[in-house]
Amino acid sequence: MRASGNTDLRAFVAVAEQGSFSKAAEQLNLSPSSLSQIIRNFEERLGVRLLHRTTRSVSLTDAGERLLLRVRPALAELDAALDDVGQLRARPAGVVRVRCLRAAFSAYVGPNLATFREAYPDVTLDVLVDDAVVDLVASGFDVGFTLGEVIEKDMVALRLGTDVRQIAVASPAYIARHGRPETPKDLLSHACIRWRWPGRTTPYNWEFFADGAWFEVDVKGPLVLSEQSMTIDAAVNGIGIAFWMEHVLRPLIAKGLLVPLLEEWSAPFPGFYLCYPQQRQMAPALRAFIDFIKAKAVEPR
Structure with a gap:
């Protein structure tokens, strides 16, 4: 038996990919109860169970796995066809999903939001500001702002601004009490405020440069934070x-x-890049955003 349209299929694919009714419902802008009813009705029409449900998890049955394998590329092709038609629109419109490091947001995105809104009133920017390093495509984003050292493979990467560098800093009061380190190794006898990349279990090791090579110092201190x-x-x-x-x-x-x-131990390194996956057809809204940022890119503030 065929479904009445592709709404049921999109609902099924969303639940299968998210592994959660609540997350899929948020993605589809539905209530979890409504989404659950859509899936239930779909299974009844097909006469086969597609999902195993427990109070804590959702997984695919054999039938669900077979269906997902067939319909996901079909829906992607349908979306591509609709995007092709959308190319005929006079003004870019739609949603652009952006993932952005905090420092990059402050430098390149935040200061330009009002101007972009004025230029492209029909484009909605859905921006996640987060310092975690993730797979851009697998996480459902169209474009990302990241550092050159963590660019994913097979990405188009556009450089924004020039090199950046990290430096160590302390308050005048701290230096008056404890003195100042003369070499990076001296940091091992100082109280260092450490930072942990989101999703990582260990704090970030501070990086310095000498004699043509980078090296790390595993600093110690009284405080580890998740926010720079x-x-x-x-x-x-x-x-x-x-x-x-x-x-x-x-x-x-x-x-x-x-x-x-x-400062003499702190060398510049590749700064921020705007990244997006290679694609044959780019949605006008995404193209408008990329071109806008390229034109507005300035030195980090």
């Missing part, structure tokens, strides 16, 4: 030494709230 902005606040409050992007720290250094340290 919090490490800077902690350094301003005299808790210890922090380590982050120089262009973010410069305003605080200019005000005398922080003092730069070990």
Whole structure:
């Protein structure tokens, strides 16, 4: 028996890919109960169970796996056909899903949101600001802002601005009490405010450059945070030494709230890139956003 349309199929694919009724319902802008009823009715019409359900998880039956294997590429082709028709629109419209590192958002996206909205009123930007390193395509994003050192394979990468560098900083009060490190190894005897990449189990090792090579220092300290902005606040409050992007720290250094340290050991490295997967046909809304950012790209602020 055939379904009445592709709504049932899209609902089924969403649940299968998300592994959760609640997440799939959010993606489809439905209530979980409505989505559950759609799937239930679909299974009844087909006369076969597609999903195993428990209170904690959702998984595919054999029939569900076979159906997903066939319909996912078919729906992708249908979406591509609709996108082709959408190319005929005079003005870009639709949703562009963006994943952005916090520092990149502050430098390239946030300052330009109002201007982009004015230029493209029919485009909706769905932006996730997060420092986690993820698979852009698998996570459902159209475009991402990331650092050159963590660009995924098979991505088109457009450089934004020039190199950046990280530097160590501490408050004048901390330096007055504990002195200043003269080499990166001296950090091992200082209180360092560490940061953990989202999704990682261990704190980030600070990176320095000498004699033509990069090396890491596994610093120690009284505080490990998941937000880089919090490490800077902690350094301003005299808790210890922090380590982050120089262009973010410069305003605080200019005000005398922080003092730069070990600058001769801090070398520049590839800065921010705008990345997106290679594709034959690009939605007008995505093309408009990419071209807009390329035109507006400035040095990090």
